[in-house]
Amino acid sequence: MNGSVHSSTNVADIKLKRGPAGLGFNIVGGVDQQYVVNDNGIYVSKIKEDGAAALDGRLQEGDKILAINGVKLEDLTHRDAVDLFRTAGEDVELRVLKKTALQMNGPTGSQPEHESSASSLGLLVALAAVATVGAFIYMRHLRRSF
The missing domain is CATH 1.20.5 (Single alpha-helices involved in coiled-coils or other helix-helix interfaces)
Structure with a gap:
């Protein structure tokens, strides 16, 4: 992430194994339905109880997903992002920008x-x-x- 404005301490790589109910979280955002003003990013809107993400514990509501299996989620429509998640396979690696307590205009639960x-x-x-x-x-x- 050379040239990124994000602090590397706020970026996490999270590996999840798809369970019976999928990865266990919902997403919002995209170029066609911005969740954060002036940001086309994809954000975690809900962690499903007992899903893969909840059991892992690292992914949180409000986190921004930067990439899935090395594919950057920049300038995608919401539907295209959803399709990437659906076809990502059983073992999924996410690069995530963790939500910080100081975010003023970011997503909130x-x-x-x-x-x-x-x-x-x-x-x-x-x-x-x-x-x-x-x-x-x-x-x-x-x-x-x-």
Whole structure:
């Protein structure tokens, strides 16, 4: 990858053996359906539970797949990329750009958004409960004063 802007510490070569359910992950992206703005790359959108990728543990949602069996996934349509994966054989080698915590515009899973929404909802419920208890105590205090 001479001349690449990617740090080699973020690039991993991952070998997977196709299982009964395939490689065990879904992809998104391509020139016809960009997943990341101004990036035609192919990204992992979902790791299937108990699939080859999940059992291996190194491939993660949001990782960018740079090549499969030495074939670079640059400037391909989504369908062409899918065809490469389907015809890749039983033993598949992926070159992957690992998603970093610092990526600002890269793909993200839905989990952090759910956690954030759940945290906000929990905070609102807690504040409403505190306000209700406070109002109840205040009203009881008023009744005793008269």
